[in-house]
Structure formats: C-alpha cells, structure tokens
Amino acid sequence: MVIESLFYFSLAVLQALEDGLKKADADPSVKAVMICGENGKFSAGADIRGFSAPQSHPGIGLAPIVSLIESSEKPVVAAIEGVALGGGLEVALGCHYRVAHVKARMGLPEVTIGLLPGAEGTQRLPRLIGVPAALDMITTGKHIPATEALKLGLVDEIAEENTIEAAIRLANKVIGQPLAPRRLSLKPVPTLPNMEAFLREALVKVKKQARGCLAPELCVQAVRAASERPFAEGLRRERELFRLLLSSGQARALQYAFFAERAVRRWATPAGASWSSANAQPVRSAAVIGLGTMGRGIVTSLVKANIPVVALEQDLENLKKGRKAVMLLLEREAMKMEGGAQRLDFHNPARLQFTVDFDLLRDVDLVIEAVFENMALKKEIFHKLSKICKPGALLCTNTSALNINEIASATSRPQQVIGTHFFSPAHVMRLLEIIYGSHTSPSAIATAMQLAKALNKIGVVVGNCFGFVGNRMMFPYVQQAVFLLEEGSRPEAVDEVLEDFGFKIGPFRMSDLAGLDVGWRSRQGQGLTGPSLPAGTPARQRHGQRYSPLPDLLCEHGRFGQKTGHGWYLYEKAGGRTATPDPWLHNFLARYRDTHGIKARAIDQEEILERCLFALINEGFAILAEGIASGPEHLDVIYINGYGWPRHRGGPMFYASTVGLPRVLAKLEQYSEVHPDVPGLRPNAFLRKLVAVGSPPLQEWMSYVSWQSPKL
Ligand SMILES: CCCCCCCC/C=C\C=C\CC(=O)SCCNC(=O)CCNC(=O)[C@H](O)C(C)(C)COP(=O)(O)OP(=O)(O)OC[C@H]1O[C@@H](n2cnc3c(N)ncnc32)[C@H](O)[C@@H]1OP(=O)(O)O
Numbered sequence: 001m002v003i004e005s006l007f008y009f010s011l012a013v014l015q016a017l018e019d020g021l022k023k024a025d026a027d028p029s030v031k032a033v034m035i036c037g038e039n040g041k042f043s044a045g046a047d048i049r050g051f052s053a054p055q056s057h058p059g060i061g062l063a064p065i066v067s068l069i070e071s072s073e074k075p076v077v078a079a080i081e082g083v084a085l086g087g088g089l090e091v092a093l094g095c096h097y098r099v100a101h102v103k104a105r106m107g108l109p110e111v112t113i114g115l116l117p118g119a120e121g122t123q124r125l126p127r128l129i130g131v132p133a134a135l136d137m138i139t140t141g142k143h144i145p146a147t148e149a150l151k152l153g154l155v156d157e158i159a160e161e162n163t164i165e166a167a168i169r170l171a172n173k174v175i176g177q178p179l180a181p182r183r184l185s186l187k188p189v190p191t192l193p194n195m196e197a198f199l200r201e202a203l204v205k206v207k208k209q210a211r212g213c214l215a216p217e218l219c220v221q222a223v224r225a226a227s228e229r230p231f232a233e234g235l236r237r238e239r240e241l242f243r244l245l246l247s248s249g250q251a252r253a254l255q256y257a258f259f260a261e262r263a264v265r266r267w268a269t270p271a272g273a274s275w276s277s278a279n280a281q282p283v284r285s286a287a288v289i290g291l292g293t294m295g296r297g298i299v300t301s302l303v304k305a306n307i308p309v310v311a312l313e314q315d316l317e318n319l320k321k322g323r324k325a326v327m328l329l330l331e332r333e334a335m336k337m338e339g340g341a342q343r344l345d346f347h348n349p350a351r352l353q354f355t356v357d358f359d360l361l362r363d364v365d366l367v368i369e370a371v372f373e374n375m376a377l378k379k380e381i382f383h384k385l386s387k388i389c390k391p392g393a394l395l396c397t398n399t400s401a402l403n404i405n406e407i408a409s410a411t412s413r414p415q416q417v418i419g420t421h422f423f424s425p426a427h428v429m430r431l432l433e434i435i436y437g438s439h440t441s442p443s444a445i446a447t448a449m450q451l452a453k454a455l456n457k458i459g460v461v462v463g464n465c466f467g468f469v470g471n472r473m474m475f476p477y478v479q480q481a482v483f484l485l486e487e488g489s490r491p492e493a494v495d496e497v498l499e500d501f502g503f504k505i506g507p508f509r510m511s512d513l514a515g516l517d518v519g520w521r522s523r524q525g526q527g528l529t530g531p532s533l534p535a536g537t538p539a540r541q542r543h544g545q546r547y548s549p550l551p552d553l554l555c556e557h558g559r560f561g562q563k564t565g566h567g568w569y570l571y572e573k574a575g576g577r578t579a580t581p582d583p584w585l586h587n588f589l590a591r592y593r594d595t596h597g598i599k600a601r602a603i604d605q606e607e608i609l610e611r612c613l614f615a616l617i618n619e620g621f622a623i624l625a626e627g628i629a630s631g632p633e634h635l636d637v638i639y640i641n642g643y644g645w646p647r648h649r650g651g652p653m654f655y656a657s658t659v660g661l662p663r664v665l666a667k668l669e670q671y672s673e674v675h676p677d678v679p680g681l682r683p684n685a686f687l688r689k690l691v692a693v694g695s696p697p698l699q700e701w702m703s704y705v706s707w708q709s710p711k712l
Contacts, residue, residue: 008044009087014061017091021068021076032171033072035095036079036164037088042104045086048113048255051246062087062119063235066094070183075174079167080104080155085143090119093128096182097174098155099167100146106154109141111215113258114251114648118242122222123234124184129153131192131199135223139206139216185231199224212502213648214250249658253650257640260633260651267449267461269436270627278442280450281392287312287364289381291322294398295370297426300329303346304427305454310353310360323354329427361388366451368420370398373522378402379410386411394447396420400471401522404437404464414439418448421468423642424514431642432457437464460638463628470638472623473652476615476680481507482548483678484608485589486540488600491568492581497608502646507612508568509579510644511551512561516568520555540596546677550592610667615680617656618668618687624653625686625705632657632698654698661687661695 017035024030037043046062069076069091078084078092080100085107092098092106100106108117108125116122117138126134129152137144149155159166180186192198199220206216218241225237245251268274287310288299295311302309311326313319330346337343346352353360361367367389369381378397385395395417397407408414419435432452436445445461452459462469481494495506505513524530528542529552539549554567561567562577569579593600620635629635636651649655656664665683672681689704690696696704 008047009062010047011061014065017065018068021065021072024074025072030074031175032074033076034079034164034167034171035069035076035091036167037081041082042078042080042084043088043091044083045088045090045109048258051113051115051251051255062090066090066119066124067185069094070096070185072096073179075171075177075179075182077167077171077174079163080106080146081163083107083143086110086117086121087119090117090121090124093121093124093184096179097157097167097170099157099159099163099170100149100155101163102146102158102160104146104149104163105143106146106149107141107143108138109143111139111219112141112254114213114215114248114254115245116215116219116222116238116242118238120185120235120238122219122238123226123231125154126189126223126226127184127187130190131195131223131227134226135202135220138219138223139202189227195227199227210648211499211504212646214248215245215254215648218245250648253648253654253658256650256654257636257647260637260654261458261641263631263633264458264460264637265449267434267445267459268630269442269445269461269463270630273442273445275446278446280446281365281394281443283307283365283394283447283451283454285310285364285366287361287367289367289369290314290371291318291326292370292372293424294422294426295368296322296325296329297424297428298368298370298398298422299326299352300333300427301422301455301457303330303344303352304333305456307454308351308353310355310364312355312358312361314356316356319354319356326352326354333427358384358388361385363390364393366394366396366447368396368398370422373399373402373518375402375406375525378407382407382410382417386413392416394418394444396448398422401467403466404435404440408437408439415441416444418444419464419468420448420451421470429642430456430458431470431638432459433468433470433638433642434459434461435464435468436461458637458641460634461630462634462638463626465623465626465628469623469629469635470642472628473616473619473635473639474643476619477612478507478511479548479678479680480611480615482550483546483675484603484611485550486548486593486596486598487603488593488598489603489608490581490586490589493603494608494612497605498612500605501609501613502649504644512567512569512571512579515561515563516551516555517560520552523552541677544677545679546675550589553588553592611671611681613652613655614664614668614671617652617664618680618682618684620653620656621684621687621690624701625684627705631702657698661691665691 024033076095077097077099078095080092080098081104083105084092086109089106089108108121110117122138133152146155146158150158157166157170203217203220206220210216222238222241225234285308286302288295289312291311291313299309299311313322330344334344367385369378371377371381382395395411397419398421399419400421404417404419408417411417417437418440421433421435423429423431434448449459465472467475484494491508495508498506527533541547558564559566562571563575565571565574565576566582568585570582572578623629624632632653635653639645639651640647645651665687668681668683675681690701693704
C-alpha cells in the first residue's frame with residue numbers, strides 16, 4: 001500500500017497518514033506499506049507558521065503517528081525524494097526502512113527555528129546513527145545529502161533513478177522478516193567510552209557558538225536524555241524541553257527571521273516597481289574593478305557561482321598582489337568543495353582573467369566597481385565604464401555609504417547604475433544590500449537580485465541615502481558607544497554588554513577589526529575633522545550637535561585598530577587578533593575627560609544597552625518613514641546577516657516590538673532629555689505615531705507610513 005504525504009504537514013495530512021496506516025494494518029491483503037511525498041518531495045516538516053498557535057498545530061499530533069508507524073506489524077518503508085526535514089525526517093525515522101533518492105537531502109533543522117525535534121527525533125536518531133553524528137545534525141540543523149546519510153546509516157539504500165520503485169522492491173524483499181530489530185525505539189543508543197566527557201564538551205561548544213541562544217543547548221540536553229534514560233523517559237524529557245523552547249520567545253524570533261528572509265525576496269519600490277514589472281537580465285560574464293579586500297572576495301564569490309570574471313587593477317604591481325590573494329582564497333574555497341579546484345576551474349583564463357586593460361570590459365554583462373570609498377575616483381571609473389561597456393551592461397558600485405545618484409551622474413546611462421554593498425569577507429557574508437538610485441531601472445534591480453541569488457546571498461533592496469540602511473543605523477549606535485566612553489565607561493564594558501546581548505562582536509572590537517582609519521577618512525571627507533575643519537570649531541560640537549573627537553584622536557596617535565596593533569584595545573602585534581584592555585587608553589580617556597571638564601560617572605549595563613540599541617532602532621523608524629526600506633523585515637534581515645545581530649532576537653525592529661514600542665519611546669524621551677544635543681536619541685515621529693495608534697503588530701507598521709514625501 002502507498003501513502004502519500006504533502007510538502008509540509010497539515011492536520012489533514014496527519015489524519016490521512018493515520019487512516020492509511022490503520023487501514024493497511026487491518027487489511028490482510030496488504031503485506032507492506034510505503035510512504036512517499038507528492039511531486040518528488042518527501043516533506044519539509046511541520047508548517048512553521050503554526051508554532052505561534054501551538055494548540056492547533058499539526059506538529060502536536062505528529063509523535064503518536066510516528067509511534068503508530070513504528071509499531072505497525074507490516075514493514076513500512078520511507079521513499080525519500082527531494083527533502084525530508086524536521087517532522088518529515090521524524091516520520092521516516094518511525095519507518096522500518098528508508099530509501100532515498102541520490103539527490104535527496106535530510107535534516108532536523110528545528111534548532112534553526114528555536115526548537116528541537118519534538119516528534120521523538122532526539123530519541124530515535126542517536127539510536128540509529130550514534131550520539132556524535134546525531135548531535136551534529138540536531139544542534140546544527142544542517143541538511144545532509146543522501147550519500148552522507150547512507151554512510152551514517154541514516155538510510156538503507158540510495159536510488160539513482162526511481163525511488164518509489166526501489167522502495168517497493170525493498171518492501172517486497174523484507175516481507176515476513178522480523179520487525180523488532182528495525183524499531184528504533186527498541187534499540188539501545190550505541191555507547192561511547194567517554195560519553196560523559198563528550199556530552200559535556202558538546203554543551204560547552206554550542207554555548208560558545210550560539211551565545212545566549214537556547215535551542216542548541218536544549219538539543220544537547222535532549223540527546224543526553226537519550227543516552228542516559230530508557231526510551232519512554234527520554235521522550236518525556238524531549239517533550240518538556242520542547243515546551244520550554246516553544247514558550248521562550250526565541251523560537252518566535254527565529255521563525256520570524258525565517259519568513260523575513262523569504263519576504264525580502266519580494267522586493268518593491270515606492271514607485272511601484274517589483275518582480276511583476278521587471279525582468280532580470282542574464283549575467284553570463286562579469287568584471288570586478290579593484291582587487292583590495294572587497295574586490296578579492298567579490299571575484300571569489302563570482303567564480304564560485306560559476307560566472308566567468310575579468311578582474312581589473314590599476315597597475316601591474318597591484319594586479320600581481322590581488323591575483324595572488326584571489327588565488328589563495330579560491331584554493332581555500334576549492335578545498336571545502338566536492339570536486340575542488342576542478343569544479344571551480346579558476347586556472348582557466350576563460351573563467352578568470354586578470355588584467356590592467358579596461359578594454360577587456362567591453363563585452364561583460366555586469367561590472368562591479370570595488371575601489372576604495374572616494375567619490376571622485378568612483379565617478380572617473382563610471383565615466384570610463386559608460387564609454388567602454390556594451391549598451392546593456394549593468395554597472396554596480398560596491399559602496400557602503402556614497403550617493404548612487406552622484407556616481408550615476410558620471411555616466412550616460414544612470415538607469416543601469418546600481419549600488420551593490422557587499423560585506424566583508426565578501427565570499428562568506430550572506431548579505432548583499434542592493435541600492436537603487438533615482439534613475440535605476442526596475443530591470444537593473446531585478447538583475448542585481450538575481451545576481452544575489454546566484455551568489456547564494458540574501459539580496460535586500462533599499463533606497464539611496466547616506467549609509468543606506470545598515471550603516472545609517474550603525475552610526476547612532478557607534479556614536480552612543482563613544483559618548484558612553486566620554487561619560488565614564490570603557491570599551492571593554494560597552495563591548496561586554498552588547499556581546500552578552502548576543503552580538504558576535506561589540507562596537508569597539510568591531511571598529512578595531514574594520515580599521516579606525518576607514519571612518520576617519522570618511523569624517524575628513526565630510527569636513528568633520530582634519531585640515532578642512534574651520535578654525536575655532538568647538539572640539540565636541542559639529543553643526544550645533546554633540547560630537548566626540550575621540551576616534552579622530554586615536555587615529556592621530558596612529559591607533560588604527562588590529563592592523564597597527566592598537567586601537568580601542570591593545571593587540572599582541574600589528575595584525576594581531578587578541579584584544580586586551582589597554583591601560584594607555586584608560587589613561588588617555590581620563591586625561592580627555594579632565595581636558596573637557598567631564599566628570600566620569602558609573603554607567604550601568606541597562607543604560608549601555610538601551611542607549612546603543614534604541615538609538616539604532618530609532619534610526620530604523622526614520623528609514624521606514626522615509627520609504628528607504630519597504631518594511632521592518634528588510635532592516636532585520638540586514639542586521640542579522642550583515643552586522644552580527646543575534647538571530648534569536650529576530651533583528652532590531654522585531655526586538656523593538658518585543659520590548660514594546662511605548663517602552664522604547666519612553667526610554668528615548670528620557671535619554672533625549674538628558675542629552676538634548678544628540679539628535680539620534682530624539683524619538684522619531686514615526687515611532688511616536690505607532691505608539692499613538694496603539695503600537696500595532698510589526699506586520700502592520702507600514703500601513704501607517706504616509707508616502708507623500710518619500711525621499712527617493
Ligand atoms: C506543546 C508541546 C507538545 C510537544 C509535542 C511537540 C511535537 C512537535 C512535533 C513536530 C514538530 C515538527 C517540527 C518541524 O517539522 S519544524 C519544520 C522543519 N522544517 C524546516 O525548518 C524546513 C524549512 N524549509 C526550508 O528549509 C526550505 O524552505 C526548503 C524546504 C529546503 C525549500 O527551500 P527552497 O526551495 O529554497 O524554497 P523556500 O525556502 O523559498 O520555500 C518555499 C516556500 O515554502 C515555505 N516553507 C518552506 N518550508 C516551510 C515550512 N516548514 N513551514 C511553512 N512554510 C514553509 C517558505 O516560506 C516559502 O514560502 P514563500 O514562497 O511564501 O516565501
């Protein structure tokens with residue numbers, strides 16, 4: 001008998017499975033059962049949306065079905081095609097045999113949505129493949145290919161062609177064989193000589209990796225229960241831990257992040273452009289200009305995506321340096337991939353060519369300029385590109401803040417100019433901020449989004465303003481961090497609070513890593529410091545607002561961060577990575593406060609957290625109100641994927657909604673009263689409006705934006 005299930009479970013699917021199994025058991029003419037999915041997909045598990053209404057969620061009814069499958073007196077074989085994920089794999093674990101198509105993928109990704117495999121998966125999987133492999137799958141949520149599943153013993157057979165036929169063949173073969181040895185609930189968990197030490201180390205590892213995130217830790221506890229307790233008791237523990245996660249708030253945040261990342265694919269602009277009005281142009285070849293840190297990563301990304309690249313530098317010396325660095329990156333990437341260097345084919349000049357000759361850019365479909373942040377230089381390059389490149393070529397600039405319209409004005413085809421803000425290291429980081437200017441065509445946006453997909457990145461379309469979304473929100477955050485130092489705090493104290501919140505790295509460690517000179521150059525360009533600063537400008541004020549010259553002073557002392565061996569911290573050497581608190585810096589701060597008559601005060605963790613985060617969130621509301629991004633999900637996806645925001649807190653705007661908008665507003669009002677010369681702390685009008693209308697759920701915020709004056 002064949003039972004078909006749907007892509008992700010609904011109550012109806014579970015009911016059909018139960019009915020089918022009972023019918024098969026009762027019918028003497030049925031000798032074996034095969035469970036498969038529809039349309040070549042076994043199952044992606046439970047419907048994630050339902051976890052916000054757990055009482056009615058189909059997942060709740062899943063565990064009894066898995067038990068029912070296992071206890072069947074007739075052999076049950078799972079025919080896995082496409083994916084078997086989460087509850088889908090748990091169903092397969094209840095079956096007595098598993099056959100997978102060679103291209104199928106399997107996994108227990110519940111941890112990524114803040115849960116654990118709660119339909120007996122944490123108890124069955126270790127019994128089947130042992131604790132180390134099960135723990136790896138359950139705590140990372142990774143999807144493994146069928147070939148690996150076979151090696152682990154997760155599946156019994158691999159089908160190259162027709163999985164259903166192979167599963168039926170296997171079912172016929174095993175009719176009449178004893179089923180007890182195939183029932184995982186009856187098997188012991190394979191022992192390890194050092195199980196206790198192994199589990200302890202696993203716990204330490206996940207706690208370190210996912211700071212503050214509960215699910216990986218509770219997954220380890222559930223697997224520990226499997227190794228220490230009888231099956232039925234292990235199940236009770238699994239259920240208990242599952243309930244804890246479901247009510248933790250982190251599950252909601254992680255599930256929100258799952259859907260937010262999918263929602264941003266459906267881009268739209270205030271002018272009404274979207275996928276439905278735009279066709280992406282094919283990108284069959286690309287060029288990258290500038291082989292500095294960003295350019296090298298971008299070339300690597302393109303090669304990995306199988307797009308032939310022309311890599312251009314201004315002179316032979318830089319070309320040689322850039323080429324060596326790119327080759328090293330590609331060698332490393334190839335080592336991580338199946339098929340390695342052969343698959344990447346980067347030694348083939350038809351796939352990757354290094355040159356100083358602009359003329360070789362004549363035929364490419366897309367150019368990504370990645371020279372350093374200098375408007376004059378970028379304009380010169382774009383002017384050249386508009387003369388050389390073929391008419392349809394997309395012209396992208398990798399800038400983190402500069403005005404796309406001004407860069408586009410140097411060309412004769414501003415409709416084809418677009419910002420593509422990569423994050424460092426560009427071949428690793430998943431975010432791609434895609435910035436359209438006033439003249440960028442919908443087709444150019446669609447092409448850039450398509451490129452993001454090809455590069456396995458998450459493209460987020462945003463409007464043009466200084467710093468775009470990510471850096472614009474980052475400025476007030478870093479500004480508050482520096483103000484806190486002026487007022488009495490230390491870099492390590494501020495970093496610790498934000499790292500305890502869950503950021504991978506606090507603002508001062510981050511500045512040291514990125515290089516303090518980057519911001520210094522930008523502030524010099526803006527006339528905020530350096531020779532162009534008018535004489536007589538007060539040290540701690542610019543344009544009537546509070547300004548801290550601390551970062552500029554550090555640069556004047558040659559402290560650029562990791563690269564010089566000292567910045568906000570001290571490092572073991574130039575280029576070192578181990579940050580230690582620096583007594584020189586502490587003295588320097590004390591002298592600075594004396595010079596400016598600032599009385600140092602003790603600043604508590606709450607103030608550090610709120611001033612940094614609420615200033616960032618406040619800017620987020622301004623961005624939404626101006627129509628720079630089409631929804632809070634966009635801001636959250638940018639922060640999770642580009643700025644190390646803890647995913648289990650769902651992104652800054654989601655976090656604001658969990659704190660409660662009235663509280664965010666009240667706190668901003670309170671801080672703003674104390675610091676009236678800091679615009680970043682002045683509550684944004686859109687935040688006020690949302691509070692005034694009763695703080696609607698985040699999904700409804702954008703319906704309160706008035707679009708009369710989008711600054712686009
Ligand atoms: C109260 C205590 C009681 C204790 C008992 C508890 C019992 C618990 C029992 C069972 C629990 C089961 C847990 C689960 O099964 S949780 C779900 C686990 N599965 C996943 O996490 C899979 C998530 N999906 C993916 O990874 C991908 O979508 C994938 C399936 C690999 C397909 O990828 P791709 O081809 O790139 O397509 P998209 O990601 O764009 O997805 C297409 C659309 O489908 C939507 N989608 C996908 N999976 C789900 C899902 N599981 N639930 C809801 N929706 C899903 C996705 O959002 C896309 O939608 P759209 O096109 O609108 O953007």
